[in-house]
Amino acid sequence: MSLNKPILFAVFAMAISSASFAQLEELTPEEQAYRDSIQALNEDNAAIASSQEAYNRGVELFGQEKYGAAIQEFKKSIDFDPKFTAAYYNKGVAENKAKKHKDAVKTLSTLIELKGDYSKAFFQRGLGYQGLNEYAKAEEDYEKSIKLDPTNPKAYYNFGTLRFLQKDYEGAANYFSKTIELDKENVNAYNDRGSSYRMMGKYAQAISDYEAAIAKNPNLAFVLNNLGTTKSKTKDYKGALAAFNRAISIDANFHLAYNNRGVVQMNQGRLDDAEKDFKKALSIKSDYATAESNLSAIYFKKKEYKKALEHANKAVKMDKSNSAAYVNRANAKEMTRDMIGACEDWLKAKELGSEAGKKYYAENCAN
Amino acid sequence: MKYIVTIITLTFGLMTFAQNVEFKSSNFKDDKDGYKAAVDAIKAGDEFFTLGNEAVFAVQSPGMNFGLALREYEKAQKFNPDNAELNYKIGVCHANSSDQEKCIPFLKKAYKLDPECDPFLNYYYGFALQLDGDFSAAKKAYDAFANSYKKADDFSKFVSKRKKECQIATNAVASPVRAWVDNVKELNTPQNEYGPSVSTDGAELILTSNRPNGHTPNELGGYDDDIYISSLSNGKWSKPKAIDGPVNSESDDVSNNLSYDGTKLLMHRVVDGQCDIFESELKGADWTAPEKLASSISSSRANERFASYSADGWSIYFNRDNANRSNGYEVMYSSMQSKIQKNYMAAQMISSINSKFNEGPIYVHLDGETMYIASEGDGSLGGYDIFVSENINGTWSEPKNLGYPINTQYDDFFFSATANGKYAYIASNRAGGEGGYDIYKVTFWGTEKEPVTATEDYLLASIVNPIADNSIEESVTVKKKSFTVFKGITIDAISRKPVEAEIEITDNTSGKVIETFTTNSATGKFIITLASGKNYGIAVKAEGYLFHSENFDIPKGSSDNLVNKVIELKNIKIGSKIALRNIFFDTGKSILRSESNAELDRLVKLMKDVPNLKVEISGHTDNTGSAKLNEQLSQDRAEAVVSYLTKKGIAASRMTAKGYGPNAPIASNATADGRQQNRRTEFEITGN
CATH class of the missing domain: 1.25.40.10 (Tetratricopeptide repeat domain)
Structure with missing residues (x-):
């Protein structure tokens, strides 16, 4: 009986319906046109709804850091509603996050065509160009973004980063200063301005900025590391060691800090301590070519030339563009009586821009 | 034990x-x-x-x-x-x-x-x-x-x-010096090899050896010294070959020094116990017959040997023994006034570098400021050692021992370096050689090489914490809008004629009136659009008609986006007459044909919907035929309708039936159409 109930209801409802809404006559052409327009509107609305549903799924997936899946949903959203600018923007951001910078640039370019005053779109496309190492285009976009929204510290920051990467350290420092002006708590901007000063040889200002960054966030191991290497440059080895020690206490697996502390120890003649640090760095990051090369340097200093050669070989294998590793391998080869091999390595180091490689090659290999 | x-x-x-x-x-x-x-x-x-x-x-x-x-x-x-x-x-x-x-x-x-x-x-x-x-x-x-x-x-x-x-x-x-000293085995034999002189490009080497040479051996079976040449190929020296031509003689011919450009050779030759310095020049591929140097250098009163060109080519340094002195061979030099005339002046002794013992082979480096001298003198580790002297403000400094392992307790002498000073060739009879004097290659390590260390930083924070604007646009509320065309008509429930009516559409979910309009007065039609998926209320008002109200659903996602509604209005105005055109009788008879039922049922519904309604059902004919018969027929037909209604539950007291025959025409009987209109059944509202 209970099974029959819904059936009876359906029949009744149909009867009512047919009784109430019986079609009396065919639609006139005008009415048909009107109905068609509403049908088209309904189809448009359905597409927008589907677009919004896909968009919302994309937002959720982005939040879960599933950028590939998010990109697919944003793409669906755009397919349903090609005028949905937010979907383009989010797709561009997700593509940048997924390191698909070329796709991001394409998506955001379409968005900018749709909405030319979308400041954030310029910023994101700038990021895309930056990822493609097209710094000039990235700069243009950051400039445009800044023009559209002069209060966005991130655009200044990224512009500064680009200037830094292009070795315009003074320009970089200026942009980082502007970032700090807009966002006084931006420790990254302090660090990066410090690095700009450092590259200009203004070590005191660099140290001041690094310390400002640390004052705002004492747990930034990489800033302490930068502070340590900068203090090393000013021969303040004690200060450098203190900075590296702090960096390591914050991040016990910070391989750079071990490596850099090792270099300071080595400069101070504590070869065994330096050796331990380089080994520690390698235990954290086994493919760390710089530490392998430095370990080779230690063994060279200890006149353990075979070991020096062994570690320099590893370093070169890990990083074929590591000029220091080539110099160290050449030095070890010379002392293990492979002069031809040594000259090949010094030459390679020279070609990679190493001053030591250039010097040693000239002194030892030309007749 | x-x-x-x-x-x-x-x-x-x-x-x-x-x-x-x-x-x-x-x-x-x-x-x-x-x-x-x-x-x-x-x-x-x-x-x-x-x-x-x-x-x-x-x-x-x-x-x-x-x-x-x-x-x-x-x-x-x-x-x-x-x-x-x-x-x-x-x-x-x-x-x-x-x-x-x-x-x-x-x-x-x-x-x-x-x-x-x-x-x-x-x-x-x-x-x-x-x-x-x-x-x-x-x-x-x-x-x-x-x-x-x-x-x-x-x-x-x-x-x-x-x-x-x-x-x-x-x-x-x-405290060994930073150099390796290696026996150049391919140049050496059990006999003596010495007097190495390497070209500045390091590609050719002149040397002296007393290896068997086809000459007449001395009474001990030994051979005289001849000068040989060897070339470097793929890091190996070729087997030394005696220099062709007049350079070598049956006497001892000992290479001393090859000029920096490799075109002149200083050598000494022993003839009848007299040792003098000679010079040969390279003409094309051949070395010329050695010519004894001027007497200021190759004197008949003394023995001279181990000569070396100065860097500028204007002077020759050499050894000379001095019978009047007990210091053995001493270093002398002689300079010429003209390179064409080669007029060497009287030789001068360089006292600052001579010792109380024999001095040996000399080599002046290309830089002109450095002289390498072999000496048995003070400062030697034993036998001849190689010393270096620097020319400081025109004076040769006190020679300094080149140190072990270049020098040993054996004889170590001759020194000839490549242009960059990385390599040098010496002669030595140190232990472990091939026999007698051998040629050795010295590889200088140079100043201790500094290994290159590298620190590494994340100078840009963005490397550690990439600065991207990760904020994306927020999610949106999905609006699933769908519309349905709502078409309708307001008609008189009985006559089916269009009625102008006021319509009010209410969204029953929100209770808000969403549309108010009046239907077309001529057609009673209306057409509007309503959002789908809702329940609506519709209220219809028309003067003289009963208020009409109902609710209806517009289904969601309907593929047929059309709702067509006929709104039948019920006339309730006293005195109003409505012709019932869809009531049919056989000609001349008062029996209702079944096709009339629909119209009659609408009338039943109206009477039931409006319980107070009282009506007169009247029958009408045209003027064709007998008036009396027509009146009777119209009366019968009106009663047939009342009877039908009564059977359908309408109280007879609410109805009267009257036949008017041809007496109440509504059109001219002169025409067929008029007569057709006049033949009718009407009902008139007589009370409500």
Whole structure:
């Protein structure tokens, strides 16, 4: 009986319906046109709804850091509603996050065509160009973004980063200063301005900025590391060691800090301590070519030339563009009586821009 | 048991302690001839031995004397190898040869057989120990000799020098210089190879060797020195080839120095015991006949050897022995006034670099500021060593020993460097060679190389924490809008005629009135759009009609986006008459045809919907035929309708039936159409 109930209801409802809404006559052409327009509107609305549903799924997936899946949903959203600018923007951001910078640039370019005053779109496309190492285009976009929204510290920051990467350290420092002006708590901007000063040889200002960054966030191991290497440059080895020690206490697996502390120890003649640090760095990051090369340097200093050669070989294998590793391998080869091999390595180091490689090659290999 | 062990040990001790076997006839009773030949050989050797020693004392070359002595001594040695004195003499002969290493076992044996076999044994024993690298023991032996040697002659200066050499060698070996010294085996033979001179590009090497050369050997079977050339290919030197042409002669021809451009060669040649410096030039592929240099250099009064060009080519440095002096060969130089005339001026001695002992081969570096000189003088580790002197403000500095392992306790001399100074070639008779003097390659390490260390930073924070604007646009509320066309018409429920009505549409979910409009007065039609998926209320008002209200659903997502609604309005105005056009009778009869039922049922519904409604049902005909019959027929038909309604539950009291026949036409009976209109059933509202 209970099974029959819904059936009876359906029949009744149909009867009512047919009784109430019986079609009396065919639609006139005008009415048909009107109905068609509403049908088209309904189809448009359905597409927008589907677009919004896909968009919302994309937002959720982005939040879960599933950028590939998010990109697919944003793409669906755009397919349903090609005028949905937010979907383009989010797709561009997700593509940048997924390191698909070329796709991001394409998506955001379409968005900018749709909405030319979308400041954030310029910023994101700038990021895309930056990822493609097209710094000039990235700069243009950051400039445009800044023009559209002069209060966005991130655009200044990224512009500064680009200037830094292009070795315009003074320009970089200026942009980082502007970032700090807009966002006084931006420790990254302090660090990066410090690095700009450092590259200009203004070590005191660099140290001041690094310390400002640390004052705002004492747990930034990489800033302490930068502070340590900068203090090393000013021969303040004690200060450098203190900075590296702090960096390591914050991040016990910070391989750079071990490596850099090792270099300071080595400069101070504590070869065994330096050796331990380089080994520690390698235990954290086994493919760390710089530490392998430095370990080779230690063994060279200890006149353990075979070991020096062994570690320099590893370093070169890990990083074929590591000029220091080539110099160290050449030095070890010379002392293990492979002069031809040594000259090949010094030459390679020279070609990679190493001053030591250039010097040693000239002194030892030309007749 | 203990005593037995002691006895056995003593026995072995006595057995291993060889005894000195004197050359006494009593010792060789069984071979008197052999004994005599041995003694004769020793006597013959002694003559040369004495001459050799005299030359050594005079800081001069012993020539072949020790070699000739050795040839004799070796005959006696075969007969009696255990004579201390003979072993000593053989050792001395070797010590004064180019194969000094060979002296070591003989002198050690002599010392072992009889430490007092010769007054000079301690000296030469010390020398053997020195060559063997046991500098401490060597020094003790020299001390022992010094304590026993009481003659007031110049020999003490040799002893003193040897002791200094041991001290210097001890220090030098403890602090080797940064260089490797490798025997260039492909250039060397068991004979002597020396006098290396490398071209500045390091590709060719001139050297001297007394290897068998097809010339007539001397009485010892040795050959004269000739000059050879070798080329470097793939890091290996080719087998040396004697320079073709007149450079080499039957005499000793010794390479001294190749000019920096490789087109001139300084050499010395020994003719009838006179040693002079010659020069040969490269013309095309051939070297010219060597020409003796001007007498200011190659004098007839002295021997000259080991010449070297100055860096600018205007001077020649060379060795000259001076009979009036006891310092052996000394370094001289002579400069010319014209390179065309080659008019070398009187040679000058360079006192700042000369020692009390022999100076040897000279090499002036391309920089013109550095001179390498071999010397047996103070500061040597033993024999000739190579020293370096710097030209400071026109004065050559005190020579400085190049250090171990370039120099050893053996003879180390000649020095010829490649242009960058990384490599040099020297000659040495050090232990472990191929025999005699050999060519060695020196590889300088240079100043200690600094390994390159690298620090690494994340200079840009964005490397650690990439600065991207990760904020994306927020999610949106999905609006699923769908519309349905709502088409309708308002008509009189009975007459089906259009009625102008006011319509109000209410969204029942929100209770809000969403549309208000009036239907078309002529057609009663309306057409609007409503959002789908909702329940709506519709209220219809028209003057004289009962208020109409209902609710309806517009389904969501309907593919058929059209709702077509007919709204039937019920007339309730007293006096209004409505023709019932859809009531049909057979002609001349009052029986309702079934096609009339729909119209009649609408009338039933109206009567039921409006319970107070009272109506008159009237029948009408045209004027065709009898009026009386028409009136009766119309009456019958009106009653038939009332009867139908009554049967359908409508109280008879609410209805009256009246036949008007042709008396109440609504159109002209003159026409068929008029007559058609006049034939009708009507109902009139008579009360409500």
